[in-house]
Amino acid sequence: EPEVTQTPSHQVTQMGQEVILRCVPISNHLYFYWYRQILGQKVEFLVSFYNNEISEKSEIFDDQFSVERPDGSNFTLKIRSTKLEDSAMYFCASSEALHTVSADTQYFGPGTRLTVL
Amino acid sequence: QKEVEQNSGPLSVPEGAIASLNCTYSDRVSQSFFWYRQYSGKSPELIMSIYSNGDKEDGRFTAQLNKASQYVSLLIRDSQPSDSATYLCAVSSGANNLFFGTGTRLTVIP
Numbered sequence: 001e002p003e004v005t006q007t008p009s010h011q012v013t014q015m016g017q018e019v020i021l022r023c024v025p026i027s028n029h030l031y032f033y034w035y036r037q038i039l040g041q042k043v044e045f046l047v048s049f050y051n052n053e054i055s056e057k058s059e060i061f062d063d064q065f066s067v068e069r070p071d072g073s074n075f076t077l078k079i080r081s082t083k084l085e086d087s088a089m090y091f092c093a094s095s096e097a098l099h100t101v102s103a104d105t106q107y108f109g110p111g112t113r114l115t116v117l
Numbered sequence: 118q119k120e121v122e123q124n125s126g127p128l129s130v131p132e133g134a135i136a137s138l139n140c141t142y143s144d145r146v147s148q149s150f151f152w153y154r155q156y157s158g159k160s161p162e163l164i165m166s167i168y169s170n171g172d173k174e175d176g177r178f179t180a181q182l183n184k185a186s187q188y189v190s191l192l193i194r195d196s197q198p199s200d201s202a203t204y205l206c207a208v209s210s211g212a213n214n215l216f217f218g219t220g221t222r223l224t225v226i227p
Contacts, residue, residue, distance in 0.1 A: 031213065043161060043205065043217040056214055091160050098213045104149055106215060108160040 002026045004109035006092050012115045013082055021077045021112045023092030032075045033093040033106060034067065036060070043091065049075065082116045089113050119144045121208050123218035131226050136193040138221050140206030143187070149213070150182055152191045153205040155220065161205055165191070196225040 005024045013019050025032050034046040048055040049067055066078045075094075079086055089111045097103035120143040130136045138152075149168055153161035167173045167180040167189065179192040189208075193200055203220040 033214070035215070042219045043207075043215075045214045045216065048214055058214075089160075093215075095213065102166060104209070104213055105151065105163060105166050106213075107163065108153075111160045 002028075004092055004094055004107055006090075006109040006112050008112060009110065010113045010115070012117065015084055015116055016081050019079050019082055019114065021079075021090050021092075021114070023075045023077070023109055024073050025075055025092065025094030026096075026107060027073070029094035029096050029107075031055075031095045031098060032067075032069070033095075034077045035091045035093060035108075036088040037091065037111075038088045046077075079114075082114075084116050087114055087116045119147075119208070119210075119216045121206055121216050121218040123204075123206050123221050125219055126222040127224055128221055129224045129226055130196050132196060132198060134196050134225075136196045136200070136223055136225070138191040138193075138204050138206075138223070140189045140191075140208075140218055141187055142189070142206075142208045142216075144208065144210050144216075145184075145187065147184075147187075147208045147210040149209045150180070150189045151207040151209075151215070152178075152180060152189075153207060153217075154200075155203045155205055157203075161207075161217075164204075193223075196223075198225045198227050201225050 032049045037043045047057040092109040093106040095106045152164045165180045177194045181190045205220045206218040207215040
């Protein structure tokens with residue numbers, strides 16, 4: 001069964017460093033998302049991406065964050081200058097379509113645990 | 118601010134019993150509703166989606182939606198210890214971004 005994959009599974013970085021989190025969405029999906037979950041808190045939307053541009057972003061997704069689809073398979077989240085409060089699980093998700101019964105279902109990758117020291 | 122509210126639990130039920138999980142949401146234009154299961158340290162795993170008022174059954178799981186009351190629920194019949202997890206209610210509207218509740222932690226006691 002197709003699945004979303006993410007690398008690395010765990011990333012440790014020093015405050016102020018740049019990190020890139022990588023995702024490979026399900027191959028026939030057109031919509032891609034990043035979410036984060038701080039330990040013990042709820043899953044929060046960061047950004048959605050379609051047709052090589054950002055569709056929507058949350059207040060969390062400030063100028064320190066960027067997303068890119070550098071090729072036909074990868075979808076990346078970059079954090080330019082990490083802060084302690086960026087420590088969280090970051091989940092990538094993808095869906096086939098929007099506003100279509102079942103096709104708008106988002107499937108999540110296993111996540112990347114980011115630890116900022 | 119779009120809110121999704123869930124009772125955080127923990128909810129404990131004996132093996133074989135019915136577990137009932139509830140969720141309310143604030144955005145009246147919400148169109149799609151999802152239940153995800155999340156084991157500790159893992160990612161959300163889809164259990165069910167529901168789009169129209171009424172009940173939707175899939176195996177031991179039944180989702181119920183009442184848009185007038187802005188309420189969605191999940192029933193788990195014949196609960197098993199492997200069902201012990203946190204259950205996340207998620208709601209989307211317009212741009213398809215998911216808004217999650219804080220989750221209800223379910224423990225099924227053997």
